[in-house]
Amino acid sequence: xxxxxxxxxxxxxxxxxxxxxxxxxxxxxxxxxxxxxxxxxxxxxxxxxxxxxxxxxxxxxxxxxxxxxxxxxxxxxxxxxxxxxxxxxxxxxx
Numbered sequence: 001x002x003x004x005x006x007x008x009x010x011x012x013x014x015x016x017x018x019x020x021x022x023x024x025x026x027x028x029x030x031x032x033x034x035x036x037x038x039x040x041x042x043x044x045x046x047x048x049x050x051x052x053x054x055x056x057x058x059x060x061x062x063x064x065x066x067x068x069x070x071x072x073x074x075x076x077x078x079x080x081x082x083x084x085x086x087x088x089x090x091x092x093x094x
Contacts, residue, residue: 003031 008027012019019027070076073086082089 001035003028003035 005024005028008024008031009019012024077083077086077088080088
């Protein structure tokens, strides 16, 4: 399957690119050479290759998720400019 100049023009239109005729020719050739290389890879026998999501083994490096006690209500409110019945008091915004 080869990329045509018309397809390059269509993709350029979708990407809102203005290409000169020379650029269209160059991109057509470059895209076709990329596809040619991919077709070479299609010929490889990969039946014995195990599919992987990543080439290296990955492990989670995060700490354990452990619950801890939160701040006591008095401690949390001690620096509040205003409080009312154990809650932060803020200006009413309508």
